Amino acid sequence: MGEAPAFFVDHLENGYTNGFGVKSEPKNRDTSVQIGDRSFVIGGNHEGNPLFLGVQIHDKITNKWSSPTVLGTGPKPCKGYSAIVLPKGRILVIKKGSASDDSIWFLEVDTPFIREQKKLLGREVVAWSKGVRGNAEKPIVISGPSGVGKGTLISMLMKEFPSMFGFSVSHTTRAPRCMEKNGVHYHFTDKTVMEKEIKDGKFLEFASVHGNLYGTSIESVEVVTDSGKRCILDIDVQGARSVKASSLDAIFIFVCPPSMKELEDRLRARGTETEEQIQKRLRNAEAEIKAGKSSGIFEHILYNDNLEECYKNLKNLLGINDLAPVNGVEVEGIDLPKEHTVTKMDDKILIQETGEGTKNKMIVLDLSSINGGAPGRTRGIVLDAVKSS
Numbered sequence: 343m344g345e346a347p348a349f350f351v352d353h354l355e356n357g358y359t360n361g362f363g364v365k366s367e368p369k370n371r372d373t374s375v376q377i378g379d380r381s382f383v384i385g386g387n388h389e390g391n392p393l394f395l396g397v398q399i400h401d402k403i404t405n406k407w408s409s410p411t412v413l414g415t416g417p418k419p420c421k422g423y424s425a426i427v428l429p430k431g432r433i434l435v436i437k438k439g440s441a442s443d444d445s446i447w448f449l450e451v452d453t454p455f456i457r458e459q460k461k462l463l464g465r466e467v468v469a470w471s472k473g474v475r476g477n478a479e480k481p482i483v484i485s486g487p488s489g490v491g492k493g494t495l496i497s498m499l500m501k502e503f504p505s506m507f508g509f510s511v512s513h514t515t516r517a518p519r520c521m522e523k524n525g526v527h528y529h530f531t532d533k534t535v536m537e538k539e540i541k542d543g544k545f546l547e548f549a550s551v552h553g554n555l556y557g558t559s560i561e562s563v564e565v566v567t568d569s570g571k572r573c574i575l576d577i578d579v580q581g582a583r584s585v586k587a588s589s590l591d592a593i594f595i596f597v598c599p600p601s602m603k604e605l606e607d608r609l610r611a612r613g614t615e616t617e618e619q620i621q622k623r624l625r626n627a628e629a630e631i632k633a634g635k636s637s638g639i640f641e642h643i644l645y646n647d648n649l650e651e652c653y654k655n656l657k658n659l660l661g662i663n664d665l666a667p668v669n670g671v672e673v674e675g676i677d678l679p680k681e682h683t684v685t686k687m688d689d690k691i692l693i694q695e696t697g698e699g700t701k702n703k704m705i706v707l708d709l710s711s712i713n714g715g716a717p718g719r720t721r722g723i724v725l726d727a728v729k730s731s
């Protein structure tokens with residue numbers, strides 16, 4: 343889709359029929375924007391769930407309504423919304439009367455991520471991405487054969503910098519090991535449940551590894567980034583390839599063992615797998631190491647021979663040392679007025695307070711350096727209050 347013209351808040355006047363052909367009255371709180379031949383109506387609940395803000399699409403050519411699959415965690419329904427069409431298939435949605443860190447949202451309707459998901463799911467898809475002030479550092483993808491020391495290195499990093507890094511807890515269909523906790527090391531799940539969730543578009547990536555299904559849910563990454571931490575993903579090479587193809591802009595690190603013999607010794611010494619499973623993991627290791635070194639996915643290859651040395655190299659390539667400042671997302675900021683109008687001027691959105699007895703303050707929302715987006719957050723938002731003279 344090319345650049346869409348700005349289309350300001352508008353309420354559909356003649357009512358609309360939902361995806362099941364039932365005519366519904368438009369509610370005052372609903373907001374619609376038009377992109378090409380389609381109107382996107384934002385408001386109410388999604389498919390009857392009071393926790394999810396509704397999104398419906400009206401196609402002018404066919405005169406049909408559809409209820410799209412909505413990916414990502416969107417804003418909770420509230421008193422009203424302002425919406426404005428942005429270039430490149432995104433709609434800016436501003437919640438009225440909400441907390442300052444929960445007011446700016448993006449509904450993606452035709453971004454590369456949406457096009458890919460539409461192809462995958464074979465139906466109409468939209469995705470929410472929360473607007474966040476400031477920039478977070480890139481997520482870190484760590485891959486390597488089983489037993490090479492990925493988990494050990496990640497634990498060391500999280501222990502030394504607890505406020506800096508957060509682990510993306512994957513879903514898996516494999517059985518838990520005796521020390522593993524559900525929701526901490528993995529979300530242990532059932533194959534049929536996970537397959538259904540994959541079909542519903544809940545996963546950023548997934549792969550079959552050593553005979554089990556593993557996957558990173560969109561939510562598991564959001565939970566970490568929302569807490570202002572840098573997200574670490576421990577995933578296999580197939581998963582890394584999918585993430586590389588996604589819109590998640592990450593750093594890719596592959597960890598190699600000093601030798602196959604040492605890898606085998608570590609796997610055995612760990613004592614968590616049966617002999618059959620160890621053999622399977624060792625067979626897969628050779629192909630993984632080959633793919634890791636030659637696929638062009640990984641910008642960094644680390645050799646985990648001496649653990650302390652490898653850990654030091656990991657910290658170096660992440661640009662952290664013992665004096666590293668604690669990073670985090672700056673969310674403190676300006677409250678948006680409850681009642682307002684929005685106007686688009688190039689990359690700037692002017693938010694003008696309305697209503698009697700107010701100071702009619704003006705806020706400028708600068709979108710010129712936004713980055714990221716679904717399946718993560720939209721970052722780099724700058725908000726400025728215009729001082730009245």
Ligand SMILES: Nc1nc2c(ncn2[C@@H]2O[C@H](COP(=O)(O)OP(=O)(O)O)[C@@H](O)[C@H]2O)c(=O)[nH]1
Nearest residue numbers: 488489512548549551556557558576577578581
């Ligand atoms: N694609 C993908 N791979 C994962 C995910 N979570 C874990 N893995 C990979 O699955 C493989 C097996 O993990 P696990 O059963 O915990 O065994 P370990 O690597 O020997 O500790 C490892 O290569 C992990 O990196 C995920 O969410 N997606």
Ligand SMILES: Nc1ncnc2c1ncn2[C@@H]1O[C@H](COP(=O)(O)OP(=O)(O)O)[C@@H](O)[C@H]1O
Nearest residue numbers: 488489490491492493494608612646647648649
């Ligand atoms: N550099 C190293 N030298 C010796 N043992 C190591 C080293 N790194 C990790 N280990 C050990 O190897 C085993 C496998 O490490 P782990 O972190 O579980 O690997 P992965 O997560 O890659 O499967 C663990 O028992 C761990 O303590």
